[in-house]
Amino acid sequence: MIKNKITSVSTIFILSIVLVFSSCNNKAKKTVETEPDKEVDETVYASDVVPFFDDWKLILGDGSNVGIANKFENRDFFYTTNDDKTNWIVFKAPNGGDTHGTSNNTRTELAQIKKWYPKTANDKLTATLKVMNVSATGDARVAASHAVVVGQIHSADAHENEPLKIFYKKFPGHTKGSVFWHYEINTAGDDNSVRWDYSTAVWGNDFSVVGSDENTYPDEPKDGIELGEEFSYEIIVKDGIMNLKFSSEGHETKTFTKNLIESDFTTKADIPEQTQKLFVPIGQDGVERKSAYTGEGCFFKLGCYNQTNGKSPEVNMNWCSGAETHNGDIQKQYADGNYSEVWFKTASITVSDAAVSNEGYFAKND
Structure with missing residues (x-):
């Protein structure tokens, strides 16, 4: 019991x-x-992928100046994506639309806030990227057709010329495109309309290789870079000398140097043969001041500066592409391939202690 x-x-x-x-x-x-549901912001911003945005201001493909672009995106021009391996920053710019400053071309591009002087510089920019699209239309005789600039050095003073532009260009129907870089003379005298660029090939052809008529393209470059193929560039300016390095898996690494404070082009006899063929016939036959870019504040730019526009080639056979713009309708241009698109995976900038504010340039060009 x-x-x-x-x-x-x-x-x-x-x-x-x-x-x-x-x-x-x-x-x-x-x-x-x-318990009430909590909203979680899953957006990956460009400043999460490459945390260096305090050094730049962002211009969009509609001509607007965003300013410092931390925690910012715009799904038409500037955002991030993932290719199942890593995050990328996407820069897009249509063939036609509102442009920034005095340029004829649209851009979604970062511009360095501080400027530095080539003679005393110790400044560096690096980037790893892939170009995903260039314009589907454009006059094949025009050197800028089907091209995009992915990195620059720009002057903030005087003529505001460009001692460096890094291009990618691919003709329709080709699998491979070309990477090349330009040096633009810092024109002697007041008439900057006579300035010209000198182009140097990295992989593939230089700027001067064009079609024989509006719709006939040159031969495809054998050692070119495909759309979607990664490549990297490194720009170092120190004590007046610009050093460039280009690398890509499966391609020869290329290096170049250019003096930015002593000109190679001070007389008409110094004008290269390439320039004689491309620029002299359209009246761009100037010479450079002896000291080149000495004493001028310069700054880096990085992004997608679309070189293909809708202006008539009759205006300028090197820069006016006559491409489709759908009267500036961005979505129609995106729908049929009339835009440039560049993805960046990594980038870095080193700014020397001597660098100073570049607000004067932005004030003039906003």
């Missing part, structure tokens, strides 16, 4: 414990179920 009574008490005690824990679990579960 006593044994049964003890068993009954034990059973009741165990049941009580089970009920207590069950009740607690139900209460906890109920609390979780009734």
Whole structure:
């Protein structure tokens, strides 16, 4: 009798414990179920991918100046994507639309906030990128057709010329495109309309290789870079000398140097043959001041500067592509391939202690 009574008490005690824990679990579960949903921001911003945006201002493909672009995106021009391996920053610019400053071309591009002087510089920019699209239309005789600039050095002073532009260009129907870089003379005198660029091939052809007529393209470069194929550039300016390095898996690494404070083009006799063929016939036959870019503040630019525009080639056979712009309708241009698109995976900038504010340039060009 006593044994049964003890068993009954034990059973009741165990049941009580089970009920207590069950009740607690139900209460906890109920609390979780009734807790309001919390919004979670899953956006990956460009400044999360490459955390260097305090050094830049961003211009969009509609001509607007965003300023410093931390935690910013615009799905038409500037955002991030993932290719199942890594995050990339996407820069897009249509053939036609509102442009920034005095340029004829649209851009979604970062411009360095500080400027530095070539003679005393110790400044560096690196980037790893892939070009995903260049314009589907454009006059094949025009050197800028089907091209995009992915990195620059720009002057903030005087003529505001460009000692460096890094291009990618691919003709329709070709699998491979070309990477080349330009040096633009810093024109002597007041008439900057006579300035010209000198182009140097990295992989594939230089700027001067064009079609024989509007719709006939030159031969495809054998050692070119495909759309979607990664390549990297490194720009170092130190003590007046610009050093360039280009690398891509499966391609020869290329290096170049250019003096930015002593000109190679101070007389008409110095004008290269390439320039004689491309620029002199359209009246761009200037010479450079002896000191080149000495004393001028320069700054880096990085992004997608679309070189293909809708202006008539009759205006300028090197820069006016006559491409489709759908009267500036961005979505129509995106729908049929009339835009440039560049993805950046990594980038870095080193700014020397001597660098100073570049606000004067932005004030003139906003």
